[in-house]
Amino acid sequence: MKITASAPGKLVLFGDHAAVYGKPCLVTAVDLRFSTTVEPLDEPVVEISTPQLREQGETYRVQRDAVSARNRRETAFVEAALRQLIDRYKVTSGFHVDTEGPQVTFGLGSSSAIAAATLVAAAQQLKLEIDKREIFDLVYAAVLDVQGTGSGVDVAAAVYGGTVYYVNRGDMIERLPDSHLPIVIGYSGSKVSTTNLIGDVARLRDRQPDFMHTLLHMLGDMSVQARDHILHENWQAFGDLMNIHQGILDGFGVNTLQLARLIFAAREAGATGAKISGAGGGDCMFALAVESTRSSVTEAIQQADGTPVDIATGADGVRLETTSHKA
Amino acid sequence: MKITASAPGKLVLFGDHAAVYGKPCLVTAVDLRFSTTVEPLDEPVVEISTPQLREQGETYRVQRDAVSARNRRETAFVEAALRQLIDRYKVTSGFHVDTEGPQVTFGLGSSSAIAAATLVAAAQQLKLEIDKREIFDLVYAAVLDVQGTGSGVDVAAAVYGGTVYYVNRGDMIERLPDSHLPIVIGYSGSKVSTTNLIGDVARLRDRQPDFMHTLLHMLGDMSVQARDHILHENWQAFGDLMNIHQGILDGFGVNTLQLARLIFAAREAGATGAKISGAGGGDCMFALAVESTRSSVTEAIQQADGTPVDIATGADGVRLETTSHKA
Numbered sequence: 001m002k003i004t005a006s007a008p009g010k011l012v013l014f015g016d017h018a019a020v021y022g023k024p025c026l027v028t029a030v031d032l033r034f035s036t037t038v039e040p041l042d043e044p045v046v047e048i049s050t051p052q053l054r055e056q057g058e059t060y061r062v063q064r065d066a067v068s069a070r071n072r073r074e075t076a077f078v079e080a081a082l083r084q085l086i087d088r089y090k091v092t093s094g095f096h097v098d099t100e101g102p103q104v105t106f107g108l109g110s111s112s113a114i115a116a117a118t119l120v121a122a123a124q125q126l127k128l129e130i131d132k133r134e135i136f137d138l139v140y141a142a143v144l145d146v147q148g149t150g151s152g153v154d155v156a157a158a159v160y161g162g163t164v165y166y167v168n169r170g171d172m173i174e175r176l177p178d179s180h181l182p183i184v185i186g187y188s189g190s191k192v193s194t195t196n197l198i199g200d201v202a203r204l205r206d207r208q209p210d211f212m213h214t215l216l217h218m219l220g221d222m223s224v225q226a227r228d229h230i231l232h233e234n235w236q237a238f239g240d241l242m243n244i245h246q247g248i249l250d251g252f253g254v255n256t257l258q259l260a261r262l263i264f265a266a267r268e269a270g271a272t273g274a275k276i277s278g279a280g281g282g283d284c285m286f287a288l289a290v291e292s293t294r295s296s297v298t299e300a301i302q303q304a305d306g307t308p309v310d311i312a313t314g315a316d317g318v319r320l321e322t323t324s325h326k327a
Numbered sequence: 328m329k330i331t332a333s334a335p336g337k338l339v340l341f342g343d344h345a346a347v348y349g350k351p352c353l354v355t356a357v358d359l360r361f362s363t364t365v366e367p368l369d370e371p372v373v374e375i376s377t378p379q380l381r382e383q384g385e386t387y388r389v390q391r392d393a394v395s396a397r398n399r400r401e402t403a404f405v406e407a408a409l410r411q412l413i414d415r416y417k418v419t420s421g422f423h424v425d426t427e428g429p430q431v432t433f434g435l436g437s438s439s440a441i442a443a444a445t446l447v448a449a450a451q452q453l454k455l456e457i458d459k460r461e462i463f464d465l466v467y468a469a470v471l472d473v474q475g476t477g478s479g480v481d482v483a484a485a486v487y488g489g490t491v492y493y494v495n496r497g498d499m500i501e502r503l504p505d506s507h508l509p510i511v512i513g514y515s516g517s518k519v520s521t522t523n524l525i526g527d528v529a530r531l532r533d534r535q536p537d538f539m540h541t542l543l544h545m546l547g548d549m550s551v552q553a554r555d556h557i558l559h560e561n562w563q564a565f566g567d568l569m570n571i572h573q574g575i576l577d578g579f580g581v582n583t584l585q586l587a588r589l590i591f592a593a594r595e596a597g598a599t600g601a602k603i604s605g606a607g608g609g610d611c612m613f614a615l616a617v618e619s620t621r622s623s624v625t626e627a628i629q630q631a632d633g634t635p636v637d638i639a640t641g642a643d644g645v646r647l648e649t650t651s652h653k654a
Contacts, residue, residue, distance in 0.1 A: 204567060204571075207563075207564065207567055208564075208567055208568070208571065210548075211545060211548070211549065211568075211571055212571075214541065214545060215545075215571070218538060218541060218542075221537075221538070222538065236534075237534065237535070240531060240534055240535055241535070241538075243578060243580060244531075244535065244538055244539075244542070244578040244579075245578070246577065246578060247574045247575055247576070247577035247578020247579065247582075248574055248575065248578055249574070250573065250574035250577045250578075251570060251571040251572070251573065251574020251575055251577075251578075252571075252574065253570060255574075256591070257587060257588060257591040260584060260587045260591070261584060264583070264584040264587070
C-alpha cells in the first residue's frame with residue numbers, strides 16, 4: 001500500500017529576518033505542494049527517489065540504521081525526517097520513498113515541506129497517530145539536523161497550513177482563522193543564498209547592536225500588530241506596516257534594485273503596501289492589493305520585469321493525499 | 328557703498344525628517360553660494376531685485392514699514408529677513424537689495440541662505456555687530472515667518488557653515504572641527520514638494536505613532552553617533568548607519584525608484600554607505616566613498632542616470648564678500 005502526503009510552500013508576511021532572532025512573525029502557506037509517497041519494505045533498508053536522483057537515473061539505498069541527514073545533499077531532508085521517526089518510534093521496517101515537487105518554485109518552495117510530507121506519509125505507513133504539534137517538533141528537529149539553524153517558521157507553514165502567527169522557534173504557533181489575504185505575489189527572477197543574507201544581517205547586528213536590536217524587536221512587534229490587522233481586515237494599517245517593514249529590511253541590506261522596482265511599481269499601481277517576502281536578495285515580494293487594484297498591481301509587476309505568481313495563500317498544511325495508489 | 332554677503336546651500340547628512348520633530352541631525356554646508364548685495368537708500372523704501380524679477384524686467388519696491396514675508400512669493404525670504412532686522416534694530420533707512428544665486432542647485436539650494444546673506448549684508452550696511460547666534464535666531468525667525476514651520480537645520484548650515492550637529496530648533500548648534508567628508512553627491516534629476524513629503528510622514532506618524540516615534544527617535548540617535556564617527560573618521564560605522572538610515576527613510580515612503588537606483592549603484596561600486604539627503608522624493612543622494620572608490624562610485628551614479636554633483640562640502644557659512652563694488 002502506497003501512502004502519499006503533501007505539504008505546502010510558504011510566503012513569509014512579517015518578521016522576515018527577525019524570526020531568526022526568535023521574534024514573532026507571520027507566514028502563510030502557499031498552494032505549491034511537495035509530496036512524498038512511502039511504501040513499506042521488508043528489508044531494513046531505505047530507498048529514496050527524488051526528482052533530481054531520477055533525472056540522474058539513480059535510486060539511492062541506505063541501511064535503515066545508517067539513515068542520516070549527513071549522507072547526501074539530495075536526500076538530506078528526507079533522511080533527516082525518517083531519522084526522527086525511526087529514533088522516536090523504534091521503527092524496525094524499511095521504506096521506499098518517492099518525492100515530488102513543483103519544477104518552478106519562485107523561492108516559495110520549502111525543504112520543510114518535503115520533510116513534513118515524508119514524516120507524515122511514513123508515520124501513516126506505520127499507523128502511528130501523531131498530532132500536529134508532534135509533527136512540527138519532529139520536522140523542526142529534522143530541519144535543524146540538516147541546517148544546524150533555522151527559525152522553524154517554514155516548518156510551521158508546512159505543518160499547520162493557513163496563515164500562522166509564530167513566535168520563537170515554536171514557543172507559540174497559532175493558525176489564524178481562515179480568511180482571504182488580498183495580496184499579489186511577484187517573483188523578482190533571481191536569488192542569492194539565504195544563508196549568506198542571514199550572515200550579512202548577523203554581522204551588521206554585531207557592528208550596530210543597539211540599533212539592530214531595536215529594529216529586530218520592532219519587526220516582531222509589527223508581526224503582533226499585523227496579526228490583529230489580519231483578524232480585523234484592517235488593510236490600510238497592514239499596508240502601512242508592510243511599507244515600514246520593507247524599509248527596515250532595506251536598511252538591513254537585503255533589498256535589491258529589482259525587488260525595489262517591483263515594490264515601487266506595485267505601490268504606484270495602487271497597492272497599499274509592498275514588501276519583500278523572506279530573506280531578500282531576490283525571490284519574491286508581495287503587494288497588498290484589494291480587489292479594485294488587483295489587476296493594475298499585477299500588470300505593474302509584470303511591466304517592471306517581474307513575474308506575478310498566481311498561487312493561492314492560506315493553503316492546507318501537511319495532509320494525506322486520497323489519490324494514493326494501491327501497491 | 329555696496330555690501331555683499333553670501334551664504335552656502337546645505338546637504339543634510341543624518342536625521343532627515345527626524346529634524347522636523349526636533350531630533351538631532353547632521354548637516355554640511357555646500358559650496359553653492361547665494362549672495363545678496365545691499366545699498367542704502369535715503370527714502371524709507373526697500374527695492375528688491377532677484378534673478379526671477381530681473382528676468383521679468385521688474386524691480387519691486389515696497390515701503391519700508393510695509394516690508395513683509397507675505398507680500399510676494401519671489402521676495403518672501405528677503406523681506407522676512409529685512410523685517411526681522413528692521414523690527415529688532417528700529418531701522419530708519421531704506422535699502423536697495425540685489426540677490427544672486429546659482430542657476431542650477433540640484434536641490435541643495437536654500438532659501439535660508441538667501442535670508443542669511445540678506446540679513447548679514449543689510450546689518451553690515453547699518454554697521455551693526457551681530458554674532459552668529461543672533462544671526463541664526465533672526466534668520467530662523469524670518470524662515471518661520473515665511474514657511475510657518477521648519478527645523479532650522481538649513482539656517483544652521485547657511486549661518487555657521489562647515490558640518491553642523493544640530494538639535495531641536497537650535498537648542499544646540501555645534502560646528503564640528505573642519506575635516507574632509509569622503510562623500511560623492513548624486514542628483515536624481517527630479518523633485519517633488521518637500522512640504523508634501525513632510526505632510527506624508529506626519530500622516531504616517533499619526534496612523535502608526537508607536538513605530539514612527541521609535542524610528543524618528545532612532546534617526547536622532549544615529550545623528551549623535553554619526554557625529555562621533557565623523558570626529559573619529561570611523562567611516563565603516565558611518566556607512567553602516569547611512570544604510571540603516573536610508574532604509575528607515577524608505578519605510579517612511581520618501582524614497583523613489585530613481586534614488587534607489589543611484590543608491591544601489593553607488594553601493595555596488597564600493598560605497599560603504601549611501602542614502603537620500605533631505606526630504607526625499609527626488610533631489611540628491613550621497614554616498615560614502617573613500618578615495619579608492621571615489622571614481623568608480625561617481626561613474627556608477629552617472630551610469631544609473633544620475634548626475635554626480637562636484638561641489639565641496641564643509642563650505643564657509645554666511646560671510647561678507649570682499650569683492651563688493653563701490654557705489
